[in-house]
Amino acid sequence: MSSVTGNSLRITGMATGLDTDSMIKQLMQVEQIKVDRVNQQKQLLQWQQEAYRNIINGILDFKNKYFDVLSSNSIFSSTNFSASSVQNILGTSAVVTPGTDAKTGDYKVNVQQLASKAMYTGSANFNVATSSKSVYGIKIDDNNKNLKVGSETITIDTGRYNSLSELATNINTKLSDTKQAVVKNEKVYFVNKTNIVNNDSDLSVDNNEISVEYGGNIYKLQIDAGKYNPFELADKINSKIQSALADGSGNKFSVDNPNKKLVYNENNNSFEIQDQNGAKVGTNPVINYKLNGETVTDNQSYSGVFSDIGAVSIDYSVNTFSGNNSNPTTATTGSNILAYDEKIIKDFNDTFAVQVNGNEAVKITIAPVTIDPMDLENNALKNSINNALQANGLYDGAGSGDLFVDKIVDGKLVFKSTTGNQIRIKSDNDPASGSALSLLGVTENYELTQSTSQKMSDLINTSVSFKINNVDFNYDFSSNGADKDKTISEVLKDISSKANVDVQYSSLSKVFTMTSKKEGANEQITASDVSGSFIGTIFGEGDGTIAAGEVAGKDAIVKITEPGTAEQTVYKSSNSFTIDGVVYKLQSENAVGEYTTFTVSGDVDKAFDKIKTFIDDYNNLITGINAKLSEKKQYDYKPLTEAEKEEMSESQIEKWEGKAQEGLLRNDSVLQTMLSRLRSAFYDKVSQAGTNLWEVGLGTSSDISEKGVIKIDETKLKKALKDDPNKVMDLFVAKSDKDYVFGGKNADRYNEEGIFRRLDDIIQDYTSNSISPSGHRGILVEKAGVKGRITEFQNLLSEQIKQKSEMINKLTEQLITKENNYYTQFSKLETIMNQYNAQSSWLTQQLGQG
Structure with a gap:
């Protein structure tokens, strides 16, 4: 007999004639039953987890549909309970929405003036942009x-x-x-480049060994063979030193001397040890670099370590x-x-073109000049460019014009325009010209566009103090000032956050604007410079003052005619307001005698349908959960083992497993408690509502088997919506002034809020993926998790499934060990029988000879 177990080929029963494999298989059945039993337990847990997750997903779908305020089906909108709708709209000056107590009939609206914010628009044009670093070529x-x-x-x-x-x-x-x-x-x-040699056949020519003495120890290093310039050689040596000392002395080198390194000093053609600032160092402990037997110490320079190193x-x-x-x-x-030298050369880097507002580009030729390296502000380049721009009428020479160079900082040109025109810089089309674009630090067809990421010091380079709406501001934008690096955006945000205004810059109009946060005639803006010129410069306000009453917002002025009443003129500080249950959102102004007209009609069916659809979906949800709670367990159908599956077809397996999954959530206490709380939410009194569930036509089914299904009396609900829609709205969606506390006590909130909001809170308690202050998630989520979320594997059932998997692995290992032991024992029996057969054969042979 032969068998293959794992990767081993076994040949058994040759001496004994026993069917060893069959005997061991029978002996192992008891062990396999243990593994199968735990596998079945694991499968039941997985099915139970899947059943919970199906319920969680159904609840979340319901929640997202009706309790998400961004959903088009949100049940919390007051319009859901309005018995009115707008019809026959003519005109676009206002958008209207009738509320629960809006009068039915015809309306007329004449918008004479829209509400507006106080706004001040600067008269000074600003367009400043910094180029990339100049490249002369x-x-x-x-x-x-x-x-x-x-x-x-x-x-x-x-x-x-x-x-x-x-x-x-x-x-x-x-x-x-x-x-x-x-x-x-x-x-x-x-x-020169040093040739580092490592010749195993001729050690006399080697020069790749370096000795480093540190802390009384000498470390032998070897540089890789190759040709190195002295800068590369110093880097290579430092790399080897760092590696050797870190490995050999517990990182002492990097701890004691983190910034000391060997450097080739190109100015005096020598190796030396320098600190991070480039100065030779002489601190203790001394690090001695022995290069080819010669020593470079902390406080001496050395040249000639390698015979061919150095300058040419x-x-x-x-x-x-x-x-x-x-x-x-x-x-x-x-x-x-x-x-x-950095210089401007004729027909090499001296020409470019400037295009203003899409007009024909003007060719600019910069006069040749050599840049003095001692001129830190680069005035020669700045003046040469500006002179060329002035000669072509683009700059007035006094700080104004379509384009000029305001300053040069770190080799970068700061361009400025004060006209508000669109400015583009491009190459001149003359092939004989030498393009100056790289000299200017710009690319082809560069558009001058100020960004709010530009530094405010590019616009104002002094210290300033000013007031906006009686709030004091102080900035120092001077070259050494504390605020010299603040961007335009940072300054505008600081002002906007403190002075109850919004200050913005428009890249389109090239001006700064300041507006109040709100609309209305009571909104005003005042501003004044105290010292320096911020208001005067940024907004072009000559005396640096925006006086009280100079800039103010406006109220909306609207003539409204309601059903059965005379026309009334209304003044509002906002373009959105509510009057007599109608929400008005003003869009535009009407001409004299022009009106937007509309009709508010009763529409009980619309509100009824909204509520009915919600209740129908709620009933479907709890009916499905109740079905799982009452489903009978099929004890005769256990999860199939792999051996059992081999004897069945796919359709048989599917039917069997369907039966085996029935009743897994029967009488589940968590789900029963949740349904009980949901039912109570409907019947417990809502303290803010002047009615109850029965009065508006809702109640439970008389059929006990329907377990909490809500029934609707259509006549009573429609009557309630028509007679007093506000009471119906309060009963269902009244808000509490108490915040929901996940995992906390919400009794007062529960008493005050409407039925549908209670349902939302209860669902939160069971399905939230967030962590509560007490460290817990939703009750169902903690039990089964949600697929695709962090809780997918962080939940009670997943932990139990993991434990079962570990137990299966352990039992499988024990099974294999026991099986191997059986084969070992039968192998010994084979050996004994072989010996017995040999002895018997010998004895028979001996007796036959006698």
């Missing part, structure tokens, strides 16, 4: 393309280079691999050119340093 042509590096003479490719990095990349393609151009601090340094001299005099502003970019050189 480097012009290389036949006059400046040659460079001698050490003994090598190279020829740089001619053309425009936007940065030193671009130029250095081109230079490095021309150099031998023993030299390199490296950009540091806006300069190009020419250095350069010679730029191999070029001959006049050096005037029409020629290529002028180079500044040191022994091993190459830098270039």
